[in-house]
Amino acid sequence: xxxxxxxxxxxxxxxxxxxxxxxxxxxxxxxxxxxxxxxxxxxxxxxxxxxxxxxxxxxxxxxxxxxxxxxxxxxxxxxxxxxxxxxxxxxxxxxxx
Numbered sequence: 001x002x003x004x005x006x007x008x009x010x011x012x013x014x015x016x017x018x019x020x021x022x023x024x025x026x027x028x029x030x031x032x033x034x035x036x037x038x039x040x041x042x043x044x045x046x047x048x049x050x051x052x053x054x055x056x057x058x059x060x061x062x063x064x065x066x067x068x069x070x071x072x073x074x075x076x077x078x079x080x081x082x083x084x085x086x087x088x089x090x091x092x093x094x095x096x097x
Contacts, residue, residue: 005035007032023052029047039064041069043059
């Protein structure tokens with residue numbers, strides 16, 4: 001099965017942190033990792049010093065192809081930088097069921 005991935009280290013959260021499904025709200029320097037596979041993009045974050053990956057709340061999202069997956073990744077990086085207590089929703093993408 002084809003998949004594509006993008007990773008951006010050194011992303012600082014906005015002042016309200018970023019909401020994850022498993023870890024609650026995370027604050028500080030994170031790595032953002034997105035995997036596109038089988039029509040969806042899954043976005044995960046973890047603290048820069050390593051450890052467990054946490055799904056960004058709102059992930060996975062329906063995503064038709066790897067090019068759109070790249071856009072989802074960039075939207076996720078920007079969402080982490082902005083921070084906030086709500087789930088991630090990239091512009092023009094619908095959350096996967």
